[in-house]
Amino acid sequence: MNKNELIEAVAERTGLAKSDAARAVEAVLGSVTEALQRGDAVALSGFGTFLSAVRAARTGRNPRTGETLAISASRVPKFKPGKSLKDALK
Secondary structure, eight states, X not given: OOHHHHHHHHHHHHOOXXXXXXXXXXXXXXXXHHHHHHTOOEEETTTEEEEEEEEOOEEEEOTTTOOEEEEOOEEXXXXXXXXXXXXXXX
């Protein structure tokens, strides 16, 4: 499912116009992104938790040349599924 399909599904389930559903989806995604940028976790009960984690600096290897290079530390988004979501997929 891509973003447009998600918007269509939200519009269909809620009875909203597609444009209203698009604004709602964009608002949710924007709010999650902003919270992660601040370093906050977003916990959606029964669904899961979005959080940001720090990936440590490490050395890597250029696959073409075999040369080693330093990969700097970075912040990455992570998702931890909740129990209800896990159970739904069994």
